[in-house]
Amino acid sequence: MSVVFSLNGVSLPDLIRTKLGNHLARLQRVDNLRALELAQERAEGFIEGVEAARALTPVTIEALFMAVDVAATERRQELKA
Numbered sequence: 001m002s003v004v005f006s007l008n009g010v011s012l013p014d015l016i017r018t019k020l021g022n023h024l025a026r027l028q029r030v031d032n033l034r035a036l037e038l039a040q041e042r043a044e045g046f047i048e049g050v051e052a053a054r055a056l057t058p059v060t061i062e063a064l065f066m067a068v069d070v071a072a073t074e075r076r077q078e079l080k081a
Contacts (some may be wrong), residue, residue: 010063016050020064027071033079040072 012020020022023043030036048066 010060012060013055016055020067021044024067024071027075029067030079033076036072036079037074040068043068043072078080 018041023039023046026039026041027036030039044065047061047064049066050056051058056064
């Protein structure tokens with residue numbers, strides 16, 4: 001989760017930070033690949049909503065997508081091990 005909040009000094013509004021943190025925590029907790037896929041889709045959908053609302057800059061949105069991708073990739077590797 002720390003990737004998002006320290007990446008290039010990204011500063012997020014409290015509500016977005018909290019919700020994104022919940023999505024990243026969910027990615028870390030899933031116990032199978034199907035649940036991981038669903039959690040990743042939900043997290044990406046949340047970011048797409050933030051993007052559609054134009055609540056953050058495009059650079060910040062891209063950083064959030066990358067953070068979700070990194071978290072999902074790490075968890076996928078753990079589940080496959």
